[in-house]
Amino acid sequence: MQSISADKIFDGYQFLEAHLAIGIDEIGTIISIHQKNENTIHYDGMLLPGMINCHCHLELSHLKNELPEKTGLLGFIKNIVSKRTDFSPAFIQEKIVEAEKEMIQNGIVAVGDISNGLDTFAIKNKTNIYYHTFVECFGLDENYASTIIEKAKYIKNEFEKYSNASIVLHAPYSVTEKLIEEIKNESTQKIGTIHNQETSSENELFEKGTGAMKDFFTQAFPITPQWNATNKTSLQNYFSHFKSFKNSILVHNTFTSKTDIDFAKSIDTNTFWCLCPNANIYIENALPNAGLLYQENCQVVFGTDSLASNHALNIYEEMKIIQQHFPQIPFEKLLQSITAVGAKALGIDEQFGSFEVGKKPGIVLIKNDKEISVIK
């Protein structure tokens, strides 16, 4: 057994008392939490469990620096659709490998990764990182709902050969009622996720049945849903469907209000609010009200989103953006979000997210609040 300690040790829930050290075996399993002794190795900085990235799109890594910033969500969608297939399969694979390496170097041990296809199949089979693949569905013509779900089932079955996967919705504005029903049938008691309230026109679409998002989709597609005014926000329209999921990870939440949070609390699912602040700044130049989410005791987790809308895949830096803008949030709460709470969201807290005897969570050292190294 090796005994290690540091200036500070965050165990996934709180900082350990200064006299304590962690005992680990050669593969990084936590054997004990004990008093420091003469054999304890001391590290300068803070030790914490391997970090959890609850929202990424590894398959978009080749789009790093390709899409202009601050175009708004609709501009971003337009650009990504025109750009994403302009690259060779070999280049796409090369960039996926580089992106995973970057996440490992940044102390990330588990990823909730959105996939539309099988581009990330090869890397996920290597299990360098734990992946839960979210096979994402979208489509505005309900006549295609069965075709979309059949394709998603095929992709999910492939990923499930080597890792966990579930079929999920892309966003409230990109699915039909029929497709939602199909997804619910496939993913009952699984982990669901959705891009939630990422732009203000998403709320307007559902509340008033008007706005830039409605214009965008009705011009782009021959068949779309009616989107009649409901006087309810996006979340309040769709979220009751999420009671069929065991865990629900809502991603972005940039335009989520207290009323939305209250509504979400009334739905019988284990809800997690995933923040991807750098992507929000890249796309919308806006930030979610993280202070409100923590104040309301919501389970907050973090994601990097993809390199199409971010300059790095670094969960610690994502957390620091929120810390800078919302200094009232206790540091321990933020650290919980990137460790123990993230692991709970992905349903992997038996192994990851905390320094507890028997777990093998990965051990990360952070020096000077930014230099990240992986100890185990």
Ligand SMILES: [Zn+2]
């Ligand atoms: Zn995303």
